[in-house]
Amino acid sequence: MAESGNPLPQAASEAYYLRFRDDVPADEPAVSLDSFFEQPNAVSVRIEAGDDPERLIPHLSRVTLVEVDFPKFRDGRGFSTARILREAGYTGEIKATGDVLVDLVYFMRRCGFDSFAPDVAIDPAVLEDALSRYPYVYQHAADDAVPIWQLRHPELANG
Amino acid sequence: MKVITGNDLKTGAVIWWDGRGWSIHVEDAADAGDGGEQILAVEDAACRVNGGYVIEAERGLDGKVRPAHIKDRIRALGPTVRPDLTLKPADPDAGSWVI
Amino acid sequence: MYKYDHYDQAMVDARVADFRDQTRRRIAGQMTDDQFKPLRLKNGLYLQLHAYMLRIAIPYGTLDSRQLRKLAHIARTYDRGYGHFTTRQNLQFHWIKLEQAPDILAELAEVEMHCIQTSGESIRNISADHYAGAAADEIMDPRPWAEMLRQMTSFHPEFSYLPRKFKICVIAAEEDRAAMRWHDFGLRIVKNEAGEVGFEVYPGGGMGRTPFIAYKSADFVPQHQIFSYLQAVLRVWNRHARRDNIHKQRMKILVHELGEEEFTRQVEEAFEHILRLGTDFPQAEYDRIAAYFEPPAFETGLRDEIDRSDPDFAVWLDQNVAAHKAPGYAIANISLKPIRGIGGDITAEQMEVVADLAERYSFDELRVAHTQNLVLPHVRKQDLYAVWQALRGAGLADANLDLVTDIIACPGLDYCSLANARSIPVAQKIAERFADPARQHDLGELKIKISGCINACGHHHAGHIGILGVDRKGTENYQLLLGGSGDEHTTQAKITGPGFDEDGIVDAVERAVEHYRTIRESGERFIDTYRRVGMDGFKEAIYG
Numbered sequence: 013m014a015e016s017g018n019p020l021p022q023a024a025s026e027a028y029y030l031r032f033r034d035d036v037p038a039d040e041p042a043v044s045l046d047s048f049f050e051q052p053n054a055v056s057v058r059i060e061a062g063d064d065p066e067r068l069i070p071h072l073s074r075v076t077l078v079e080v081d082f083p084k085f086r087d088g089r090g091f092s093t094a095r096i097l098r099e100a101g102y103t104g105e106i107k108a109t110g111d112v113l114v115d116l117v118y119f120m121r122r123c124g125f126d127s128f129a130p131d132v133a134i135d136p137a138v139l140e141d142a143l144s145r146y147p148y149v150y151q152h153a154a155d156d157a158v159p160i161w162q163l164r165h166p167e168l169a170n171g
Numbered sequence: 172m173k174v175i176t177g178n179d180l181k182t183g184a185v186i187w188w189d190g191r192g193w194s195i196h197v198e199d200a201a202d203a204g205d206g207g208e209q210i211l212a213v214e215d216a217a218c219r220v221n222g223g224y225v226i227e228a229e230r231g232l233d234g235k236v237r238p239a240h241i242k243d244r245i246r247a248l249g250p251t252v253r254p255d256l257t258l259k260p261a262d263p264d265a266g267s268w269v270i
Numbered sequence: 271m272y273k274y275d276h277y278d279q280a281m282v283d284a285r286v287a288d289f290r291d292q293t294r295r296r297i298a299g300q301m302t303d304d305q306f307k308p309l310r311l312k313n314g315l316y317l318q319l320h321a322y323m324l325r326i327a328i329p330y331g332t333l334d335s336r337q338l339r340k341l342a343h344i345a346r347t348y349d350r351g352y353g354h355f356t357t358r359q360n361l362q363f364h365w366i367k368l369e370q371a372p373d374i375l376a377e378l379a380e381v382e383m384h385c386i387q388t389s390g391e392s393i394r395n396i397s398a399d400h401y402a403g404a405a406a407d408e409i410m411d412p413r414p415w416a417e418m419l420r421q422m423t424s425f426h427p428e429f430s431y432l433p434r435k436f437k438i439c440v441i442a443a444e445e446d447r448a449a450m451r452w453h454d455f456g457l458r459i460v461k462n463e464a465g466e467v468g469f470e471v472y473p474g475g476g477m478g479r480t481p482f483i484a485y486k487s488a489d490f491v492p493q494h495q496i497f498s499y500l501q502a503v504l505r506v507w508n509r510h511a512r513r514d515n516i517h518k519q520r521m522k523i524l525v526h527e528l529g530e531e532e533f534t535r536q537v538e539e540a541f542e543h544i545l546r547l548g549t550d551f552p553q554a555e556y557d558r559i560a561a562y563f564e565p566p567a568f569e570t571g572l573r574d575e576i577d578r579s580d581p582d583f584a585v586w587l588d589q590n591v592a593a594h595k596a597p598g599y600a601i602a603n604i605s606l607k608p609i610r611g612i613g614g615d616i617t618a619e620q621m622e623v624v625a626d627l628a629e630r631y632s633f634d635e636l637r638v639a640h641t642q643n644l645v646l647p648h649v650r651k652q653d654l655y656a657v658w659q660a661l662r663g664a665g666l667a668d669a670n671l672d673l674v675t676d677i678i679a680c681p682g683l684d685y686c687s688l689a690n691a692r693s694i695p696v697a698q699k700i701a702e703r704f705a706d707p708a709r710q711h712d713l714g715e716l717k718i719k720i721s722g723c724i725n726a727c728g729h730h731h732a733g734h735i736g737i738l739g740v741d742r743k744g745t746e747n748y749q750l751l752l753g754g755s756g757d758e759h760t761t762q763a764k765i766t767g768p769g770f771d772e773d774g775i776v777d778a779v780e781r782a783v784e785h786y787r788t789i790r791e792s793g794e795r796f797i798d799t800y801r802r803v804g805m806d807g808f809k810e811a812i813y814g
Contacts, residue, residue: 061513085431086391086431088391088429088433088508089509091430092428092509099543113305115309118427119425119431122427123427138291138295145284145287146288146425147280147284148277148280150421150422151549160281160421161552161555164277164555164558165555167554168552168554178317180368181297181369182321183321183322184320215303218299221317222303222317241746242319245683245684246319249320250320250685252698253612256350
């Protein structure tokens with residue numbers, strides 16, 4: 013997956029678009045999951061909170077952008093959606109849209125989200141604090157952070 | 172009468188709208204008429220109240236405000252099982268006002 | 271017991287900074303309460319009736335003296351000199367100021383404590399058998415697994431915004447002292463025929479307004495696959511739970527709607543997938559954690575005889591002391607249910623007495639039981655008299671463990687913003703009615719559990735006698751239930767009939783208890799008699 017350390021604000025169709033990738037953003041609007049299957053040339057797809065992301069897995073090779081919508085910040089289905097896509101080997105962009113609050117972004121990054129287009133812009137200073145606050149992680153996720161248990165046992169690194 | 176109540180944002184203390192500001196004593200509560208929600212919107216935005224709401228209350232023969240629901244009467248006084256922690260620790264009969 | 275290393279400490283310290291920042295933003299008006307609420311709830315901070323309430327995690331109910339002294343200090347400095355032990359083995363303070371909450375978290379972090387995930391829609395503090403490590407009947411100490419799961423479920427990114435709360439319980443004995451099957455995810459450690467350790471898994475339990483008892487989804491998940499299995503369960507639920515009605519989002523509802531068979535099938539499918547990702551922890555990490563739970567250095571050659579010449583002590587001994595796995599040792603239960611007191615409440619001074627006793631007589635360890643009592647797990651039998659005398663001096667020597675006055679009650683409408691009726695006064699009136707020690711002992715084991723609303727924090731569904739407080743047109747009303755249990759024969763209590771007012775419910779309980787006394791057969795506990803004869807006779811006795 014193309015990664016960059018610092019988010020690069022990008023000019024795109026959205027008013028606010030925070031992106032942690034270096035590649036060129038997709039310039040076609042994302043279509044619904046059902047439309048995606050009807051349009052063989054579509055490369056951008058939008059997954060609503062109730063959609064089944066596993067339907068997309070056989071088609072991931074042609075996808076460059078998946079938008080995952082958060083209708084309410086309390087609705088955490090999108091976290092599993094992103095992980096399922098990453099676990100299936102998808103390396104394209106996963107963008108969180110909707111009610112994305114700054115305190116969610118850290119967890120979303122760990123689940124494989126690498127761009128954010130929230131309804132309300134995020135304060136960059138608060139975001140920086142939130143993303144750098146936790147020095148370690150306790151478990152594997154979709155990022156490459158090494159869990160604490162592995163740091164505790166460097167002897168296992170090659171085993 | 173309609174009375175506005177909530178909790179102080181910073182301390183969590185139960186507070187009552189007295190017409191100009193907030194008091195911890197239900198006796199000070201003012202009749203907000205139909206203006207409750209409007210006052211709450213301003214006070215909430217100013218971070219002076221948390222979880223504010225408008226309740227029904229009546230003014231008793233003694234002139235004191237008595238919330239219609241037991242929950243708000245317990246909020247006004249304090250826990251009935253710990254009279255020492257209520258706003259009226261010296262009044263052994265304070266709990267009967269709640270029930 | 272477990273000790274933090276610099277990684278654990280760094281995570282807890284980071285959480286303090288995180289919450290300090292979130293609190294600052296809220297007080298400065300940069301966040302609405304709607305936005306702040308889920309964040310403060312993930313840190314155990316509620317807004318209750320009279321103030322904020324802070325719930326402190328006591329993982330698997332294990333504490334040391336340094337931690338309890340810190341809680342006493344917090345009670346004095348930031349609260350009103352006392353705390354309240356909960357039915358999830360946690361402690362909560364009821365008079366907290368938002369602006370001081372970050373300082374309290376910093377104080378807790380000094381003694382390896384925190385409030386992480388003690389409320390909100392998160393994976394909650396993991397509970398365990400409060401006799402773990404001391405019970406004669408356990409296969410092994412379940413706490414290393416509870417600690418392992420505590421770490422793996424802390425700040426889990428995929429499960430940060432679950433549909434609802436999620437409660438895990440781990441036990442390792444045939445007897446269930448922790449109400450395991452009333453949890454969203456119950457685990458019983460077992461050994462297979464080859465002697466390998468694994469887990470029986472019981473998902474889908476929970477109390478609340480729609481109670482369900484967990485069913486068994488797996489007979490044997492190998493020990494080092496349990497985190498994968500847990501993640502599979504969480505993923506199925508996180509993806510498929512309803513999100514449109516907060517009262518129908520607990521996992522038990524999904525299990526019920528899909529059916530046990532289909533839920534199990536989906537979990538197994540996800541389990542197979544997640545297992546391949548290699549997210550489970552290795553044996554070396556289990557060994558590192560388990561080393562902290564090695565049994566203390568029990569002395570050998572101790573006498574088992576106890577001097578029973580003080581009759582008051584003998585009563586306490588018979589009621590509150592349980593068998594220990596090491597010869598010469600005993601498990602001493604500290605009742606927090608004095609007759610005119612408030613169940614689960616403990617003053618700062620009492621905390622310090624208990625901390626001293628744990629340090630001096632119990633290898634510096636104590637436990638919190640889900641019954642809102644405390645446990646000194648490893649006391650030499652020859653020290654029991656001294657322990658009892660010290661407890662008596664602090665008003666902590668009530669000899670009523672598991673008896674009719676050892677009542678579980680939620681804080682109810684005296685403190686809780688969700689409650690519909692008060693619980694504590696009802697518990698107090700029942701306890702006073704049955705205060706006579708001879709009467710209590712004659713009645714034997716009888717578990718009364720009282721909730722002040724349908725959220726069931728007082729476990730009324732699991733009470734031999736359960737009481738549920740409701741709001742009936744603005745006045746408090748109490749429903750009576752019979753036949754519940756949180757033991758290894760878990761059952762759900764049933765409502766007897768129309769409700770009662772506060773005095774009426776006390777009379778109704780007494781009529782039910784007297785009916786039992788009249789019809790019991792030799793050796794039968796209340797619950798045994800109820801199970802033998804059923805509801806009808808009791809109903810008649812209660813309603814006439």
